[in-house]
Amino acid sequence: MAKIEGVELPPNSAMLDTLLVDAAGRKLFFEFVEKLDSYKHGFDSKGNYLHWDGFITRARDFKDNKALAYLILKMKRSLTPHGKLVCEQNKPFFSTENGLMAKLHKIGELISFEHLQLATAQGKSLHLARGVIMEEAISSAQLEGAVTTRCVAKELLETGREARDLSEQMIVNNWNLIQSTEAHKDQPLTVELILLFNKIATEDALENEHRAGEIRNGPVFVRNIMTGETVHEAPAHPHIEQMLQMVCDYANAEHKQGSDFIHPIVKASVLHFMLGYIHPFFDGNGRTARALFYWFMLKSGYENFKYISISALLKAAPKQYMKSFLFTETDNNDLTHFIDFQLTIIIRALERFTGYINSKINELHNAIALLEHSPVYAKLNLHHIAILEKALKHSGRTFTVKELENDFSISPTAARGYLDKLAEMDLLIKFKLKGRTFGYIAPANLEERLQVR
Template sequence: MNPPFTITSQILSLVAEISEKVGNIKAFQQSGGTDHKRDDLRLRRINQIRTIQGSLAIEGNTLSEEQITAILGGKTVIAPLKEVQEARNALKVYGQMERWRFAARDDLLRAHKELMLGLLDSAGQYRSSGVGIMKNEEVIHLTPPADMVPTLMANLFSWLRDSEAHPLIKSCVFHYEFEFIHPFADGNGRMGRLWQSLILSDWHEIFAYLPVESLVYQYQSEYYRALNESTNQADSAPFISLMLGLVLNSLQAFIDDTPQVTPQVTPQVGKLLMVIRGEMLGKELLALLGLRDRRSFVRLYQEPALATGLVEMTLPEKPTSRLQRYRLTLLGHEVLRTISCQG
């Protein structure tokens, strides 16, 4: 049985915007030099700390980013033991994200066991009793009976494996359905956010450390409101829209924080960028550039443009195909605009 959700025009627009920004980030990462890679690793570490701090703060943990950084470094932190344990567990689990398979139920249980180690007797096991989600001493969501949880989770993972929906949409739907089922006695919020990041990181590695959780923390009221609206409508569209908006904001913040390394553009590559229109064959580019020697074209124009991520092949798996065409990447368009302004 497929989870009920509607793909609205707003959702489609957000998916397109996010995909464009991910492509932009990928192009910059591919074109960056040693300094860029070092800065990227630094930002990964910072953002992972922000992710963990945000996710724990939503659950009432009061540790700051500085304290979590200190725990990561093995230093002693003066704070409630439970909160320190929560941070240690989260650091370990997020540090092993490459190990978890997003479509494997057993990996979800193992991750929950490590996340709740020393905090919950039933860590790594589905709940054995009913749970009511409270807000201001009022039950706002009565979860499905405990004996239904294994079947509901099995169905959800089956859908996750087989669905052809875009990973951005699948991640949000899974997150919402996971919170609706509330499969564990505790730690459901942390696990839902972790697993959405895991699903997205399978699509692009940046989502393994993008601090979406810190924005969820800032917009907690909207987060819970979207969960409730989706439940009331029996359609997770409101939650999908909210989460995609937060993902988009996180990507923009990442771009703003990342040193933008513009590759060195030789005069030949600059000329190539200026003649490409849409997707073009190599012989068409050769003619537009007024060149006769194909080997010089490949060595001085084509290869440097491809290596710096300014131009890409339409058939990268068949680099020597006679049908091969070339087009500007997002980074190529940005550099071309810079060249045009300077001209």
């Protein structure tokens, strides 16, 4: 059986025509139609949508007739053309939401954040801060090859200093790109906006002949770096502008009623796929595609998505990410393969975020339990306690106004006020960094100063 990147290619549908020629073939066909269940046989035990590559290892009910079973499965999946999207050969892309509703429902539950203890505005400012959003900027750059450590990357974004190398520039660009998606969320999608997103993503961070924000003027072949095998041949460059306009028309269409309805999360995922499939640029396609995903999620009212990093998990599973594109392209343009994978990644990202926030809440509760025994406790608010919790864990640590701005999403004046109060209480040591900028050091004997020993 033919393979691409180790992926088994689905059987040719022409075998159905051959089978239906005689009575015996028709009898077998109808036996399989009755026996095959699109839910039981079309998904794995975790509820993931099966491509032929996965179906052949699980289709024990059909023994030596797995190819026929898969072709009948595709017939029973109720695939329909998706939003007038077509490939360069003018063949439609298909999809079905059958079997995906459980994942969409799960995402709807998790993205509300109602299960988190963030009822107060102060609680939200402590945990839903710019520092959390930085995760996506860093992970997206690392997914594309940036080698800067997370610690250095966070310091880079918090301080706003100049990037020192290509990796740092990619991270700065991604941070600017995230800000841009939010700034443009109320605008319709245009080819010019897609070019702008690519320009922001790649400006001063180029590794090939790509020009930031310009459509490629030649062919692109996506290859496995290790084997050299061609995984995807992108549409020829004369098709690009027309296909990008098609993507814009799709994004701007309502798709809110009746048979035209497309769930916004599905639509955002398809935008991600289409940019990756068209590969309109020599560089920055992945970053631009993920930016489009976030842009549409924010545009559709999913404001909390700005705190969620999908790139962190895509970086952890690059092979599965690549296969989700391959599965769609090799299975008659069935977008459901990519959509289903993207929904799984979103759920994992939301669960990861839930774990992160819960750990921060627990840390804060532990700090409160400790500081309640201090004579200065009555003078502290939650922001002071959050600072002291970090100071108690890392003696000698230096706090800055800029860091608190990002960590708590507060103004410089408020950040300075919190730090100055702790310095006045002799709980931090204030010193001049440079010019009018001050740092605040966590003293080694902080527990003694708090009188909690």
